[in-house]
Amino acid sequence: MGFPGSVLVGVLVGFYVSGSSDADLKITAEPGDDVTLTCKAPENMKMKSLEWTRVDLEEGEYVFVYRNRGINLDDQHESFRNRVFLNNSQMKDGDLSVVLKNVTVNDTGTYTCSVMRENDPDREMILIGSVHLSVIPPGDKDGVSHGNLGLIPLSGLLLLTIFLLLVS
Structure with missing residues (x-):
């Protein structure tokens, strides 16, 4: 069950990194x-x-x-x-x-x-x-705007995902 969570964290980190200019x-x-x-x-x-x-x-x-x-x-x-x-x-x-x-x-x-x-x-x-x-x-x-993900919502989502992976 650790594999899907790892992929999700990787995808979220990818969004975080690619959102910068x-x-x-x-x-x-x-x-x-x-x-x-x-x-x-x-x-x-x-x-x-x-x-x-x-x-x-x-x-x-x-x-x-x-x-x-x-x-x-x-x-x-x-x-x-x-x-x-x-x-x-x-x-x-x-x-x-x-x-x-x-x-x-x-x-x-x-x-x-x-x-x-x-x-x-x-x-x-x-x-x-x-x-x-x-x-x-x-x-x-x-x-x-224009569908860009903001830093605060994305980092909060990342932390929540990590927390859920650790708890389960």
Whole structure:
């Protein structure tokens, strides 16, 4: 009888571990808020291009693209049109942050900031950082949305399962 309980504990631990995000920064906002997705280039890095994307977008679709000394709107995903702007239009002091205006629940996700160095013979995009944005409607007090399991309920369930296994 110990085997099924072990599997259950393993499954629960798997949910607990997979529920965490590798994002560098986590931001929580409400629909309608303006949010700054922060990114800072390494000191003295000369950049040829900047790409902000969300991990669930198709390849070639971007949240924001800066190439050849200008903003490229052609590759911007339609849901971000007229809503994403550089926080600092000159990108002074390596500030590659963008402002996402009027966020909606559909904007929830992990965003990545990548750059291509000037004169890079490999023309590789280098990941600088990531931001996980959660847009939670007002009144959603526990912060659990979109079917995600919360830390407290899951850990309590895990402890209850272990207790039941020990008692039986």
